[in-house]
């Protein structure tokens with residue numbers, strides 16, 4: 001029996017991980033659950049999985065805790081995340097919080113010697129060097145949950161050296177793959193939230209539509225697999241069946257295929273090095289008929305170019321990319337800015353905040369705050385200009 005803590009249990013990844021725990025009650029015991037504000041959903045989860053600790057990072061009135069859940073120790077704010085990440089006897093901590101808010105939980109869990117199952121790509125994007133160093137010191141390599149990175153990790157298992165020549169990072173291309181630039185710039189929230197293949201949380205779904213998700217994933221792969229950006233190629237694959245591939249020096253390419261269902265990569269991380277039944281069938285290749293591959297269009301999707309520039313620039317550039325994007329996506333989801341403004345704001349923030357350092361966690365949070373302020377100030381300037 002493995003004990004697991006789940007940070008971000010009420011989201012898309014968190015609920016799918018709990019689905020796997022439900023399927024395998026003999027293998028997993030849930031000891032901690034956290035959410036931000038989804039109180040009722042968290043209460044339901046506590047009722048079913050009976051963790052020792054549960055927390056909401058938003059503040060809440062303890063009088064609201066239902067009588068039948070008094071067996072569980074409820075916490076709020078930062079303390080909730082820290083306790084769930086580091087203060088239980090869980091062997092594994094799944095970090096499925098969205099955004100840089102997941103970084104502290106990842107670091108706390110690693111410092112406490114836990115095995116981190118990493119869905120939260122933003123932790124590596126912003127704090128990659130700190131997180132990988134902590135994982136190395138703890139002797140607990142990160143287990144990727146992101147579908148592409150899980151695929152790459154699975155392919156690398158086949159090679160004794162774990163060293164690839166090149167990574168082929170697949171991308172669906174999102175809902176706007178075939179649209180022209182002008183139409184993309186005016187896309188609505190409803191259009192951006194219609195991912196062709198995956199059912200995910202709102203932020204990552206918008207990131208897929210802008211291909212900022214792929215930019216973040218190039219950064220994530222750089223840290224997970226110690227691979228320079230010029231050996232990570234983005235391959236647009238609209239069917240999302242090939243979840244990524246790895247090229248070896250003998251010319252062999254290994255790929256991992258599966259239905260676009262996150263329970264497979266989540267289950268792989270939870271059971272590693274074993275495999276467990278996930279409820280997901282293998283793809284029917286005859287039904288699929290063909291799988292196609294295209295080069296990404298960096299004119300229409302500037303996120304890819306910006307991501308590579310950030311990796312080459314180093315310092316806090318990737319943190320600025322992330323923070324400005326998080327703010328712009330939030331503004332887009334509030335329907336305050338057009339879709340095309342997301343990339344414009346990130347590029348402006350990168351121009352204005354070039355050269356920031358990222359030597360320690362304080363530097364990273366400082367760069368993040370500046371990036372958010374610049375991203376939002378662009379919004380105010382444009383509004384006042386109207």
Ligand SMILES: NC(=O)C1=CN([C@@H]2O[C@H](COP(=O)(O)OP(=O)(O)OC[C@H]3O[C@@H](n4cnc5c(N)ncnc54)[C@H](OP(=O)(O)O)[C@@H]3O)[C@@H](O)[C@H]2O)C=CC1
Nearest residue numbers: 008010011012013035036037038097098101119120200201
């Ligand atoms: N969804 C997917 O299929 C995939 C997701 N990922 C990555 O996994 C992560 C989670 O994504 P996803 O599950 O889609 O996101 P969701 O928005 O669906 O869920 C996010 C979870 O984190 C909690 N949360 C949100 N903000 C904060 C915060 N500031 N502090 C603490 N907790 C917070 C939410 O709580 P509440 O419900 O209370 O708001 C919720 O439990 C992201 O980094 C994403 O990029 C990677 C690959 C695939």
Ligand SMILES: CC(=O)[C@@H](O)[C@H](O)COP(=O)(O)O
Nearest residue numbers: 146147171172173174208213
């Ligand atoms: C499921 C998953 O891992 C997402 O990151 C997904 O890959 C998004 O699809 P895109 O390829 O459209 O960004």
Ligand SMILES: [Mn+2]
Nearest residue numbers: 146147148217
């Ligand atoms: Mn992904």
